[in-house]
Amino acid sequence: MERGPQQRASAAPSVIAHEASGIGFEGVSVAYGSQTILESLTLSVKPGEIVALIGPSGSGKTTALRAVAGFVQPSAGRITIGNRDVTRLPPYARNIGMVVQNYALFPHMRVEDNVAFGLRARGAGAEVIRERVPECLGLVGMAKYAKRYPRELSGGQQQRVAIARALAIRPQVLLLDEPLSALDAQIRRSMLDELAKLHRSLPSLTVLYVTHDQTEALTLANHIGIMRDGHLVAYGDAQGLYRRPPNxxxxxxxxxxxxxxxxxxxxxxxxxxxxxxxxxxxxxxxxxxxxxxxxxxxxxxxxxxxxxxxxAEPLADGQxxxxxxxxxxxxxxxxxxxxxxxxxxxxxxxxxxxxxxxxxxxxxxxxxxxxxxxxxxxxxxxxxx
Ligand SMILES: Nc1ncnc2c1ncn2[C@@H]1O[C@H](COP(=O)(O)OP(=O)(O)OP(=O)(O)O)[C@@H](O)[C@H]1O
Ligand SMILES: [Mg+2]
The missing domain is CATH 2.40.50.140 (Nucleic acid-binding proteins)
Incomplete structure (x- = not known):
């Protein structure tokens, strides 16, 4: 059947234009000097899924994320995005959006220029920038703030802009490293709702979310991986892992x-x-x-x-x-x-x-x-x- 104009208008935004891609870790190890930080990590994030990696401080969560982004080189194993082996690709060729805890926006640039930054760096034309910047700011509810400077925004608003900036390049995958940890509890809760909403409007966006906050993981993630000392010690769907922990x-x-x-x-x-x-x-x-x-x-x-x-009475037989x-x-x-x-x-x-x-x-x-x-x-x- 022909799709009517209304159906077309309600289609998902064009931010994620291509097919959803998963992330694969196949026996990935990372060492700093002689110290192994990540030990043979095997994990696959399905296309369009949110996977949270949780674990105590120093357990290797950020290192795993940096390996996907290409900021650290594994000493063994393979990393895939979709069906591409990206293990040896430089970060800019991996088509990844990343937001970290204190992702300082460029202070001297207005919000719109911060969001356009990655596009300009990739040589996008003025027309693409004119279309994409408001679209991404709209997705995080910040369309009205395009002309502001970062110092004129609250912490939560700045993190939203950082997310818009990560989305602007139409990443295949979004990597979030403790994106809410600098915010106070109340803003963190509302940002969690926002992130869930964002993912509903971009259902094909694959997200790897690092946090040490179990509430964030349980609220957002389809699957949760638990890290300890560089090992993945548990992995499963959020409810199953909570109800039937493996260790x-x-x-x-x-x-x-x-x-x-x-x-x-x-x-x-x-x-x-x-x-x-x-x-x-x-x-x-x-x-x-x-x-x-x-x-x-x-x-x-x-x-x-x-x-x-x-x-207390003793329990009856058979009870x-x-x-x-x-x-x-x-x-x-x-x-x-x-x-x-x-x-x-x-x-x-x-x-x-x-x-x-x-x-x-x-x-x-x-x-x-x-x-x-x-x-x-x-x-x-x-x-x-
Ligand atoms: N550039 C580096 N050089 C040497 N060691 C490093 C480097 N980066 C991280 N490490 C070490 O690797 C281990 C894992 O660090 P990582 O940042 O991955 O932990 P994390 O799970 O993200 O912790 P947190 O919750 O505190 O952010 C730590 O022991 C850390 O000290
Ligand atoms: Mg970390």
Whole structure:
């Protein structure tokens, strides 16, 4: 069927004119001198996807991004953008837009000239610049500010201009390195919404987003990779990774988790397993296929624990809930919730719940229950790669 003029008008903006391209890391290692910073990173970002790389400071996130941009040369492995091997290409030939934490705009240039900078450097004509600059500023809600100087903008506005500048060259991929970390919490939240909106209007833009803020990753990303000491230690879709973390580090880095050491795993029929924790049996999902007899960790989120008011009854036979009793160590009211820490056999167990009119007293005994469906058994060691 012929497309009517209205449909044509509502088509995606021309900023991303070409086919979406993914990013591939195939066994990429980066070393500075004799020190290996990135160890055989293999990861693929599908076209049009947002992948967040998270991890503690120094874990190699920026290095991974710089390798894609071409600012560092891998000592081993291949980097692809779409079906092009870009490993040996100089940065300017990679067709990448990049925004970093304090991407200082050129202070002596008006917003419009900042956005046009990459285009001019690539020899774009005046007509292209006249069309592309307002289009990109419009995408980040900054069309009205074209004539301002950076010093006349707030931090959040400056980052929007930096994003418009990165988009102006019609990059195949957008690399964002902690783009919101210099902004205060409230502006960061609204910028997160803006970034999500931007991606909805440019659905074919592939984004690799580096952050150490798990909320940003969970809010924006389709997939999340967790880095530790130059290794990718976990990768998965945001919900799956949160609900079924593959190891202790991932469980504790992405959201808060209770992680209890357990022994003598006994696989059960339905993909679950039973383990021993100080003489008690606990049940959970054996999503990672741990072997019979293994030691492991029981991982359960604080909001998945329910406390049993009053004196707890033993669980009836066949009632498939986990139950633990401990001594209340601390009770904190955090406005929208209470956070209670229990000492169970020397392990600290945190539970969060809606604010309580009569919170338990420290020093008293408290019983909590949790559903095996909310438990993931994670291996003791980490499997790199
Ligand atoms: N140019 C360099 N020369 C030598 N070592 C470097 C260089 N750049 C980074 N490193 C080291 O590489 C490691 C990884 O750095 P990278 O910047 O990738 O970490 P990051 O995960 O981005 O951390 P952050 O969250 O603090 O930004 C660090 O130990 C850092 O000191
Ligand atoms: Mg960094």
């Amino acid at each position: 202790r580090f991932a469980a504790e880095f992405l959201g808060r988790a209770n992680v209890l050491p357990a022994q003598q795993l006994e696989p059960m029929a339905d993909g679950r397993a039973r383990v021993r924790f100080h003489g008690q049996l606990l049940e959970g999902g054996n999503h990672h296929g741990l072997a019979a007899g293994a030691a492991c960790f029981v991982c359960v989120r604080p909001h998945d624990l329910q406390f049993v008011p009053g004196a 498939r809930l986990n139950q633990l009793t401990g001594v209340v160590v601390s009770v904190q009211w955090l406005g929208e919730m209470h956070s209670i820490v229990l000492d169970v056999e020397g392990e600290m167990l945190r539970l969060t719940c809606s604010p309580l009119a009569q919170p338990p007293e420290p020093g008293t005994s408290l019983t909590v229950r949790f559903d095996p469906a909310d438990v993931t058994l994670v291996p003791e060691g980490e499997r790199h790669g």
